[in-house]
Amino acid sequence: MQILNLSYQFDQMSRFRLRWLLLKYDRIDHVLALWMERCSLPCLRFSLALIFIWFGALKFFPGMSPTIEIIERTKIIIFGSYFPTWVIVYSLGLAECLIGLGLLFNFWMRLTLLALFLQMLATSTPILLLPEIVFSKFPLGLTLEGHHIIKNLVFIGAAMALGAKVRKEKSERSTQALQSQM
Numbered sequence: 001m002q003i004l005n006l007s008y009q010f011d012q013m014s015r016f017r018l019r020w021l022l023l024k025y026d027r028i029d030h031v032l033a034l035w036m037e038r039c040s041l042p043c044l045r046f047s048l049a050l051i052f053i054w055f056g057a058l059k060f061f062p063g064m065s066p067t068i069e070i071i072e073r074t075k076i077i078i079f080g081s082y083f084p085t086w087v088i089v090y091s092l093g094l095a096e097c098l099i100g101l102g103l104l105f106n107f108w109m110r111l112t113l114l115a116l117f118l119q120m121l122a123t124s125t126p127i128l129l130l131p132e133i134v135f136s137k138f139p140l141g142l143t144l145e146g147h148h149i150i151k152n153l154v155f156i157g158a159a160m161a162l163g164a165k166v167r168k169e170k171s172e173r174s175t176q177a178l179q180s181q182m
Helices: 002-058 068-079 085-104 109-123 125-129 144-150 152-181
Strands: 135-137
Touching: 002 085, 002 152, 068 085, 068 125, 085 109, 109 125, 109 152, 125 144, 144 152
Parallel strands: none
Antiparallel strands: none
């Protein structure tokens, strides 16, 4: 009988500790979820901005960007010899830097995101025009250049997440401005 009583007390203490741990976990989870909700989009914006500014700036320094060859080969197919390669490379670099700055400073987000989507479309053209550069074994085997292009899917998803909040942020600012005038 004594053993059963000790077992029951131990079982009650275990349930209490388990309940206490679950409550602690729930509080920590709630705090972390609120923090992630507040910080995730600014972090995403900053990360994208850093990547676009970095990749764009590399195009202004000869030999620094690994994408120059694929840009040149794509340019020849699309434009022939009408534009010199440096015009396309510098234009793309400038566009990427401007997209990065727009993201960094949360400036003209609709236009910035439109430019980002257009840039993604342009940089994805080698998939159709130069599959021999993108795929080592079609359709799943990718070359290094193919990896570089396919990662754009993540950028597109990130831009969509940012774009989903543009209207909400604008309407919140409008509501706050109206309330401050009253």
